[in-house]
Amino acid sequence: MKMRSLLLAAGFVAVAAGAQAEGVKVGMITTLSGGGAGLGIDVRDGFMLAVAQSGRSDIEVVIEDDQRKPDVAVQLADKMIQSEKVDVLTGIIWSNLAMAVVPGVVAQGKFYLSPNAGPSQLAGKGCNKNYFNVAWQNDNLHEAAGAYANGAGHGKTFILAPNYPAGTDALTGFKRFYKGDLAGEIYTKLGQTDYAGEIAQIRASGADSVFFFLPGGMGISFLKQYAGSGLGLPVVGPAFSFDQGILQAVGEAALGVKNTSQWNKDIDNATNAAFVASFQAEYGRLPSLYASQGFDTANLLISAMGKADVADADAFRAALEAADFASTRGDFAFASNHHPIQNIYVREVIKEGDVFTNKIIGLALENHADVYAADCKM
Amino acid sequence: MSFTLLAEQTLNGLQFGVMLFLMAAGLTLVFGVMGLINLAHGSLYMVGAFAAAAVAGATGSFLLGLVASLVCAAFAGVLIEVLVIRRLYERDHLEQVLATFALILIFSEGTRWVFGSFPLFLDTPAWLGGTVTLPFGIVYPVYRLAIILVGLAVALGLFWMIARTRIGIRIRAGENDREMIAALGVNISLLYTFVFALGAALAGFAGAMIGAIQSVQVGMGEPVLILAFVVIVIGGIGSIKGAFVGALLVGLTETLGRFLLPEFFKLLMEPSAAISVGASLASMSIYLLMAAVLLFRPRGLFGSA
Known part of the structure; x- marks a missing residue:
């Protein structure tokens, strides 16, 4: 006391x-x-x-x-x-x-x-x-991922995100721009660390690619387990599972993965x-x-x-x-709702010396604003 | 839904359950023998994972990492038993919870202090990488299969130790009547330290095994700790057999529930609603299981009256 x-x-x-x-x-x-x-x-x-x-x-x-x-x-x-x-x-x-x-x-x-x-x-x-x-507005990077998936020729994507507000925004955002079919859609538990069940479902679904939004440790677990499953389908995600802080913990499993971001160190x-x-x-x-x-x-x-x-x-x-x-x-x-209008890029995970990092490989959406601005009355 | 998918999910449930058992075994032994609620058990899991990641990173050998996880977690266990836990046996459960909760905070911030806030890298060794095709065309990661086998071997070893060895007899005796076995000349305080170190080593070992396929980060132990408590409540506190059955039940319910419940609701409602209702119910499923077990067997499946 x-x-x-x-x-x-x-x-x-x-x-x-x-x-x-x-x-x-x-x-x-x-x-x-x-x-x-x-x-x-x-x-x-x-x-x-x-x-x-x-x-x-x-x-x-x-x-x-x-x-x-x-x-x-x-x-x-x-x-x-x-x-x-x-x-x-x-x-x-x-x-x-x-x-x-x-x-x-x-x-x-x-x-x-x-x-x-x-x-x-x-x-x-x-x-x-x-x-x-x-x-960014939560949907933005996921919208860019959807736009990228179209361009990369993905036609049957399996999508997953945690069951919380940003997770719902993520899948909504992806679907807004993605034009192909969905092989499946899963909401996982927030903080979930084991994705064996979800990976088995992806394997059984006949998907041709995977989109996931699993920030922080969840993404590390998913990527390591995904690499271990030998599934090998192309993976697309927002930058949150591929940021500088966690790439070293994912290691080789992340190499070559495409992810979308409004920023990278090589802009x-x-x-x-x-x-x-x-x-x-x-x-x-x-x-x-x-x-x-x-x-x-x-x-x-x-x-x-x-x-x-x-x-x-x-x-x-x-x-x-x-x-x-x-x-x-x-x-x-x-924009009028005080959210950014900005370019969103596609990055690829590469290895520079001993360090895993990202490099920009293209532009996904130019001067992109979110769709909610119309509902905003200040 | 195909047979192979169901079989793969069952294997996943089994693998999850076996790992939970390693956590729950130590927890239930410590509670059964010493009557102590140890919230810091999840921290020992984290210590094991960090030790394995650090040693595997420095030496390049996963096996050395596993050995380090056992040694470091057991050492941390002995350290906290001698310094803190020993003073708590005679106190009531509330004080034990408070003190061991403090240990969680100390371990978490201590680990952050040593290793930093960013997750560490620990990968499965190359010789356990890749997948294997089981009968009926089930493709399954070798590492997860190894976890199941190692976990079952550890479980068998524990059962043998408890049932057949002198130390096992003493542990069981300590569970029944601690004054009496002290009077019979058994060094009870040494026995307690041993049991605590054993539980800690198992938790650390589980942390290292799981750390290789998940993220080695501060706070990784607490979600597992909660599940381990559910396991020992379902199995009956103090019972190793109960912990084993409970862990498998929880593992299977959690994994199959996550997969089958959304499918089930798709029969009843439109897909997008089914996915979110199914996902929400799936995260409750193990607690519903616990409530149902307690309704019929208030002391758990194998709990003694």
């Missing part, structure tokens, strides 16, 4: 000290422990790198770990708004957490900049003038080249797409700070909408 009051006291001191600083106070709620920690750490590191590079001392970032639990994330958001008095929130990785936190945050007049999760609910009817998504522009080099120098590893999203989110925020004071919400919002920053993705603009 004594310890707790001590910590509380320390917290109050920190808050009091923080309140004196001017500029923008950012609350970052992200996943820093447990199975999904790699994603949150990448977003945080990308974000903090941009803040450090801006050289501004008037950005204060409070970082908290949501442990990938919606209830924890909601409590943290309340704490950040009420006692930390943050102006802007960001950081959430998972769509189910975003759905729990974002509506409450924007209803209290705070800005929320999403560096990752983009559930369809928040892009359509549930959109909000203070909610900006800097990464040719000065911002991206500088970002990849400085990220590697700072943290000693290659950046993932999550890191690029964190970096872009911070740069968007910094660009808006240069134009308007966060206290003037309308001016600050207009500054965010202008998206006047150099993105690692090259051209970047917001």
